[in-house]
Amino acid sequence: MTDRTTSVDLLQGTLATLILKSLSWGPLHGYGIARWIEQITDDELLVEEGSLYPALHRLQAREMVSSQWTISETNRKVRCYSLTEQGRQQLRAELSRWEKFSVAVSRALSARRPSKVV
């Protein structure tokens, strides 16, 4: 349990980016986002699914996403989230940053031992 919590903490900041990514194909409700994350991360990330909601609402407060109440296929009132233009830009920025970061880290991790300087 302990090691999993740690990994969750580490990844918590990434949760926002994941939410933005999940919405990049179109509007989703909270459960839909949770299911998407569950599928692509093999159930590893969201120990407590509830933590998704504060993250979502925080994104909404920062106007990265917007929400509307609609009627679901089960004929139930449901809140749907969609990406705003600002959120789309943010996602783009996060992706390019992540790419740079991962390139740099993988280069560092695959580097050979430095030769000694005489």
Next chain:
Amino acid sequence: MSPAGRPDRRIWRDTRAEAAEEIAFHLEMRARDFRERGMSAADADAAARRRFGNVETISRQVRAIDDESARQKRRTGMWTDFRQDVIYALRGLRRAPSFTAVAVLTLALGIGANTAIFSVINTALLRPLPYADGDRLVFVWNVRDSGQTDNLGPGRMLDLQRGATGFSGFAGIAHISYTLTGAGDPERIPGSSVSSSFFDVLGARPLLGEPFHTNAADPSAVVLSHALWKRRFGADPSIVGRTIALNGRPRVVLAVMRPDFFWPSITARPGASPGPELWVPGGPGDIPRTAIDEDRDMTGNRNAGYLRAVARLKPGVTVAQARAEMGALGDRISRDHPGDGGRSATALAIRDQFFGPVERPLFVLAGVVTLVLAIACANVAGLLLGRGAARRRDLALRRALGATRFRIIRQLLTEATVLSCAGAVAGLALAWWGSTALSAMAPADFIGDQPLHLDVRVLAFALAVSVVCGLAFGAVPALQLSRDALAGALAEGGARSSGSRRAGRARDVLVAIEIAVAAVLLVGSTLFVNSFLRLTRVDVGLDTHNLITFDVNLTGERAQFQAKQVQFYEALQQRLAQVPGVRAAGAAATLPIGGDDFGTGFLPEGYPVPDEASVPRAGYQVVAPGYFAAMGITIKAGRDVRASDTREAAPVALVNEALAREIWPGQDPLGKRVKFDSTETAWTTVVGVVSDIRHLGPSVPPRPEIYQPDSQRSFPFMAFVVRTGPDPYSVIPSLRRAVAELDPTLPLAGLKTMDEHLERSLSKPRFLSTLVAVFGVLAVTLALVGIYAMMAWSVSERRQEFAIRLALGARSPLLVRMVLRKALLLAGAGLIAGLVAARAATGVLTGLLYGIRPTDPAAFAATAGVIALVALAACYVPVRRALRVSPVSLLR
């Protein structure tokens, strides 16, 4: 799942219910998934909850985030809306430069006038008194048999001081002018001899040194005002401890007061004219010294009334209580000491003492400028309505795009306020210029010798006025237009709609109100100008042209004996008469119009005097031979005073015609005899009758006067009058030389022509009538602009109608009649309302007017005429335009 509904833009939301709903949906969906994988319903629910985490905590977090974000949105939303409105308003104003110019100028005049008058009120009435807890100070006055307040005698003052229980401090004050010699020309300086407790009672702190204190005053000390220290001693920082010569005796400078220490000359009539510039402690017994600055012990003296007194109320004691106590105490003292010149005593709050007489004129002025502002606001409201008529489509479009009525009202009000703030900025510039002019013009007892300035309070006032105005004149068009927009003016093709008719009605009402207010102001200014013109035409009873006056105050040994005084005066008068360019010279203890005023009771021989209160009173003048001739006062019967009327000869007097008429109607006053006091043994015989003069100035009718020769009763001070040729000022250097030849240490004080005195006495009515007249003209001009704009608009709206009528053969006169009928109806309604209001309002002017009643029918008739002419004149251009309508161009 597509976003179907409208974006959720509600400001107030039930975040608790929303969070619960959202989480419930999540749990339901998850439980359904679990059931589909074969769990029992109960297990599925429990598993879903486990997987979700703490529902309560998360729901709370979500709500907190939503609430905070909503709060922030509201805040920034309002601000951005406001900014948007302001920018939008500015853009709109820039697009309509002529509208903006007229509106801003109109408002600038209204706000500027208000701000300028407020700066006078700020300086005159609202300034803080430079004393510790100044509103706890009162003045104590004697009450005479006639009910008038007057100075106290030392005995009476001490009785009041000892008997009072409501005061924590008490100080007597006497005004004396001092001759300062050494270091430059001799100069007469207004000063005060005060009880040692004076500075302690006031709680005033000095700039340099330390003033004298209660029961600890070096009799040879002096405290200087800041102004005197700067002017006469070059602001010398080492002045404290130095010795200066006052009235020929050495005095040690103890302290210099702060620049804001303000102490007017205190007279029985309230007022705040510039006062003493130095203070010395009292004489023996801590009693303030008499005018000749001698060392006589005045303790217990009940004859000389020359003292004013200031006292500090004990904590918890009100002014009314102090007044009651002084009244009771004064009554008792008057019973114990009959004939010490008083019937009772009273107390007056310091603000009433200083500023009482200027309050009403200033409030009248404030009322006048408020009315001017009301007209300005009505004008701008009318302009906005007219402009709004052209903007109806624009506003309707905004409504259609989702703006609420509240939002539109807010935008229109912001626009009005922006306009009015622009007006305020321009108005402040006007007020700044105006207050400079007012500073020069305002009578001394309005603002003392302080300059008017636009301080923070004045700026705040201007800002407040402009915001209130913006809301006031913005409200009518805002309500009108927003309702209009609601009615959907989009569909309207340009024909007159119900909306524009409504706007027209609102504007008609505004114009009628404007005319009514202008009529009130015009009646007021007519009354004031009339009153002032009458004042300037009053015959004061003497020839004021080419007459120089100055005061001489004797000090030292020469002042102590009446014989020596008279000797000196005679010598000086002879010398003055010999100066080239001088036609006649004379002297009197007190001069008419602006000089001091002495009064006396007198007992005519054989005249019934049942009690003390019915003793006849007269102005009391002491004059030298030749005074009447020099002043241009006619001796109607008998003779002038003569040098041979010495103290050894039989006492004689001259009276004026008013006294003769009142006391000896139908009889020859020559040879009649009077006594000034029942204890006197010798009768004073009337040897002459002179023509009436207005001693107290043009506004006070002649009263009985008695003139005695200075050779029989003299004072250590005398005012000299010198009749010259057409250029009185050219003689002044020779007059100075003549005086200096006789005595180089004698200063010439108050050197002025009699015309200057007369001017000064008229300064208050001139100030008031000039301002009221200026504002009246301003009001009428603004009303003219208002009527013109209204007529122009209404004509332009009816151009199609006129064109059709002309095409159908209507004659021009008919159209002219149509336009004029409307204008005159409005003007008539406004005028009647205005005259009725004026009839009710001008009552407040009683006492401020001279020789004309506030209900003067001529003033009302003149106003009606002017307003009717103005209304007609305002119609001229619009009517001409209506007639020039080309039917073809408009019908197309």
